[in-house]
Amino acid sequence: MTTKTKQLNRIDLIFKNENDCKEILKKSFDRTHEEVINEMVNSGLKGRGGAGFPTGLKWKLTAEEKEQTKYVICNADEGEPGTFKDREILTRVPHKVLAGMAMCAKIIGAKEGYIYLRGEYKFLVPQLREELKRFHHIMNELNLDFVVDIFLGSGAYICGEESALFESMEGKRGEPRNKPPYPTHCGYLNKPTVINNVETLAHSYTIMKYGAKKFRELGVKDSWGSKVFSVSGDTPIPGIYELELGMSVQDFVDDFGDGDTKAVQVGGASGFLVPRKRFQKSHIGYQGKLTGVSLPTGGSMMIFNSSRSMYNVLNNYLDFFEEESCGQCTPCRVGCQQLLKGIKAVKRGEKPAAYLDKLLKLTDTMRLTAKCGLGQSVANSFSSIVENFREEMIY
Amino acid sequence: MNDQAELVKDLVTEHGIKREKLLPILQAVVEKDRFLSESAILKIAEETKIPAADVYGTASFYTFLDTVPRGKYVIRVCKTITCAMKGKNQILMALEDFLKIKLGETTPDKLFTILETNCLGWCHKAPAMLVNDDVYTELTPNKVVDILSSYKLKVDKE
DSSP states (O other): OOOOOBOOOBOOSTTSOOOOHHHHHHHHHHSOHHHHHHHHHHHTOBOTTTTOOBHHHHHHHHHHOOOSOOEEEEEEOOOSTTOOHHHHHHHHOHHHHHHHHHHHHHHHTOSEEEEEEOGGGGGGHHHHHHHHHHHHHHHHHTTOOOEEEEEEOOSOGGGGSHHHHHHHHTTSOOOOOOSSSOTTTSOGGGSOEEEEEHHHHHHHHHHHHHOHHHHTTSEETTEESEEEEEEEESOSSOEEEEEETTBBHHHHHHHHSOSOEEEEEESGGGSEEEEGGGTTTEEESOSSSOSSEEEOOSSEEEEEETTSOHHHHHHHHHHHHHHHOOSOSHHHHHHHHHHHHHHHHHHHTSSOTTHHHHHHHHHHHHHHHOSSHHHHHHHHHHHHHHHHSHHHHHO | OOHHHHHHHHHHHHHOSOGGGHHHHHHHHHHHHSSOOHHHHHHHHHHHTOOHHHHHHHHTTSTTSOSSOOOSEEEEEEOSHHHHHTTHHHHHHHHHHHHTOOTTOBOTTSOEEEEEESOOSOGGGOSOEEETTEEEOSOOHHHHHHHHHHHHHHHHHO
């Protein structure tokens, strides 16, 4: 069996200085919708926000909807702890993101698009407005009736969840909806909506320019292409890096660690903690039949060295989730509170160590019964930290 | 009509009476007053024809839409993991020391409020904080004093 892992490989595609959006869009508009959708499907591009839904399929499903009014939304509510790559993309190559939105709009038949920008990035608005002016000019020249506006968030992590984002745009509390129906059928204002992460849209531009085949020269099966990573924590070189998918955590640590790396949090607070003994066997990519463990990520890579207490790390995450839980469903609202209370009680000796097992059971329940990804994914970091660093939770 | 009522009226005229426009309206009021007072919420409800309870319910969901009075400059220090590891507490202490208030409080002259917030997305340049919409990164206690002094100077000049 061929191994499906890759060496760590720095890529320069997303941030490459290219100013040919108009030409690329024209090229894509000249092709049939079917051709463009096939190109996207064949590329194997998966959502770069972390959930990893196939982008081509999302576009295809929305294009098939009969509704007259449809929307394209760029999800720039980048709130996962340790993630900051979308801001960099919107700062350096916003035209590629907008080109991706226009391609999508043409195929699905949307006339309106929005960039949902987190309130913390409000300072980006003036430069984005300038870019939008240029973009709308191009839309006029290419004769596409498509207008993009910016919608600002107001400091709620949960609004990065797509259905909560729609609620927020509709002027309501950002509480996730029941699924199904999915956004492709019933999204913003209950109309078919394509909602893509900032990076996903920028990749769409790349795919349209270089073709699906070229895109698949990078990455591994089930995880094609490259991905922009946000690297922070105990590293001498924190920052934003575009890397080929499929690398092992070991290779990553060899390049980015400070020589004393104890663990890496892959995918932010809602992702998994990989301890040193698993560096070799863990790979960065979407779920598939990889040999070893594959870890999906929205790009957040937080590195911890041996001076860090994993109890403090978990405490910080739970604090975060307890505050950011929308409070709508009981498993998440009460679950987060109890997990936080629970680890504190164990640490103080008010509860026996075995209480941690009860808390692990609670996270299983949350994974099964919470309404949205927030409540379900608290279990990821909780179980991976408690199982690997149990003694640090107790003593 | 007072300033606030006029502002709300103008905003509603600008955005129109649509539920989708509620957040932009709330954000604009907060940008000016730094918080949503009861009178502002009632006025928004009246002008948009959205029940006041819904307006308040929506506003109170969002961290940046404060419903209690805040200072002219709201300082939000990031407390999420990387900033916490890279000295968030020292930054907070420098702020408290300089402004002579505690976390969550507003200075008596209503100029500054100190708050904590969740991940601001500057982990590679931790620790970070926001002063209203402006970002400050790679903070040190000395840098914090310089930043606040510049805000004080700005206020004195006005």
